[in-house]
Amino acid sequence: MQVPLLDLTAQFAPIRSDVLRAIEAVCDSQRFINGPVVEGFERALADRVGVAHAVGMSSGTDAILAGLMAAGVGPGDDVVTPTYSFFATAGCVWRLGARPVLADVDPATLNLTVDHVAAVITPKTKAIIPVHLYGQLAEMAPIMALAASRGVVVIEDACQAIDAAEGAAHAGAIGTMGAFSFFPSKNLGGFGDGGLATTNDDALAQRLRLLRGHGAHTRYHHEIVGGNFRLDALQAAVLHAKLPHLDGWTSRRRSNAARYRWLFAEAAARAGITIAAPAEGPTPDGTMSLPVERPGVYHVYNQFVVRLGRRDAVKAHLTGAGVGCEVYYPVPFHLQQCFASLGYQRGAFPVAEAAAGDSLALPIYPELTEAQQRYVVDAVLAGMTLTPAVADATR
Ligand SMILES: *Cc1c(COP(=O)(O)O)cnc(C)c1O
Numbered sequence: 001m002q003v004p005l006l007d008l009t010a011q012f013a014p015i016r017s018d019v020l021r022a023i024e025a026v027c028d029s030q031r032f033i034n035g036p037v038v039e040g041f042e043r044a045l046a047d048r049v050g051v052a053h054a055v056g057m058s059s060g061t062d063a064i065l066a067g068l069m070a071a072g073v074g075p076g077d078d079v080v081t082p083t084y085s086f087f088a089t090a091g092c093v094w095r096l097g098a099r100p101v102l103a104d105v106d107p108a109t110l111n112l113t114v115d116h117v118a119a120v121i122t123p124k125t126k127a128i129i130p131v132h133l134y135g136q137l138a139e140m141a142p143i144m145a146l147a148a149s150r151g152v153v154v155i156e157d158a159c160q161a162i163d164a165a166e167g168a169a170h171a172g173a174i175g176t177m178g179a180f181s182f183f184p185s186k187n188l189g190g191f192g193d194g195g196l197a198t199t200n201d202d203a204l205a206q207r208l209r210l211l212r213g214h215g216a217h218t219r220y221h222h223e224i225v226g227g228n229f230r231l232d233a234l235q236a237a238v239l240h241a242k243l244p245h246l247d248g249w250t251s252r253r254r255s256n257a258a259r260y261r262w263l264f265a266e267a268a269a270r271a272g273i274t275i276a277a278p279a280e281g282p283t284p285d286g287t288m289s290l291p292v293e294r295p296g297v298y299h300v301y302n303q304f305v306v307r308l309g310r311r312d313a314v315k316a317h318l319t320g321a322g323v324g325c326e327v328y329y330p331v332p333f334h335l336q337q338c339f340a341s342l343g344y345q346r347g348a349f350p351v352a353e354a355a356a357g358d359s360l361a362l363p364i365y366p367e368l369t370e371a372q373q374r375y376v377v378d379a380v381l382a383g384m385t386l387t388p389a390v391a392d393a394t395r
Pocket residue numbers: 059060061062085086088089131157159160180181182183193194195
C-alpha cells in the first residue's frame with residue numbers, strides 16, 4: 001500500500017469542474033490583478049475569520065512581512081518569535097533589519113506561551129509573533145494581555161491554522177493582525193503561492209493595502225516603500241471555489257486525528273509501545289506521544305505530529321513501507337546557520353531541540369481512509385520495535 005503524506009489529486013477530482021469554471025471566468029475577463037474576484041475572496045475570508053478587513057497577499061511569508069512593515073518594525077526593534085516554526089516567522093523579522101528574539105515552546109503543544117514571551121521580552125520589543133503550530137491556537141488571551149501592557153503589536157502566524165478557534169475566537173481575529181498562507185499543502189491551498197493578512201484596525205488595513213502595491217494608492221505616487229505582495233486573481237478564484245469545501249475537509253482531518261488516537265492506543269499496547277504525554281526532553285525509545293489538544297480549542301490538524309524514540313529509524317522504515325512522512329522542523333531557528341550572529345547556543349531551548357529530534361508528521365489529509373490509517377499505525381509501530389541493530393543500520 002502507498003500512503004502519501006498529502007494527496008492533492010484526491011482532493012481535486014470531485015471539485016474539478018467548479019475550480020476549472022472559476023479559472024475560466026478569470027481568463028475570460030483577462031483581469032488578473034486586483035479587481036472583483038480578489039475583493040470577493042477577501043470579503044468571504046474576513047467574514048469567515050470574523051474580522052473587519054482581509055487583505056490578499058502573495059504568500060503567507062509576505063503577509064507576515066507586510067504585517068511587520070505595517071507595524072513599523074525596522075532596525076533597532078526586537079520581535080519575539082518561537083524558535084520552533086517554519087522559517088518565514090523569523091526570516092521576515094530579519095529581512096526588515098529587526099532582531100528576532102527567540103523563545104522556547106510548550107512541550108505539550110509546541111506553541112509559545114505567555115511565560116516564554118515574558119522570559120525574553122525586552123524594552124525594545126515592538127511585536128510578538130505567536131505561531132498556531134500544526135493548526136492549534138497558541139493560548140492567546142494572556143499573550144494579548146502582556147502585549148497590551150507593553151504596547152506591543154501581536155501578529156498571529158495563522159498560516160497553518162485557518163478556521164482554528166478557541167471558543168468563539170478564531171485564528172487571525174485575536175491579534176493586532178493575522179497572517180494566512182494558501183500554499184498548496186495548507187488546509188486551504190491554492191494552485192501556487194498565496195496568502196492573506198487580517199486585522200480589525202482600519203488604519204492598519206489601509207497600510208497593508210498600500211504596502212502590497214509598492215506603497216502607492218495612486219499609480220506612480222508612492223507614499224511609502226512597499227513591495228509587490230498582491231494575491232493573483234487566478235489564485236483568489238481557485239481559493240474561493242474551494243472555500244465551501246473547507247468545513248468538510250477540516251472535520252475529516254479532525255476525525256482522522258481521533259481515529260489515529262484509538263488505532264494507536266489499541267495497537268501500541270499489543271506492540272509493547274508506551275503512549276505517554278510529551279515531556280520536556282527527548283522521547284525515549286519504546287515510547288511515543290500523540291498531539292495534545294488544549295481544552296476548548298478547535299484544532300484543524302494541518303499536521304498530525306507524533307513524537308517518538310528513534311525517530312530517524314522509524315522515518316526510514318515508513319519511507320521503505322511507502323508511507324509519506326516529514327520532520328517539521330529538523331532545525332530550530334536558534335541553530336540555523338543564517339542566524340549564527342544572534343549568538344544562541346545549542347542547549348538554549350531544550351523543548352524545541354527535543355522536538356526537532358523526535359517529531360514526525362504522519363498523513364492526515366481529509367481523503368485518507370481507515371485502511372490507510374491502519375497501515376500507517378502498523379508501520380510506525382513496526383519501525384519502533386525493530387531490533388536496535390536493524391534500526392541503527394537504517395539511519
Ligand atoms: C506555510 C507557513 C508560512 C509561510 O507561508 P508561505 O505561503 O509558504 O509563504 C509561515 N509560517 C508558517 C507557520 C507556515 O506554516
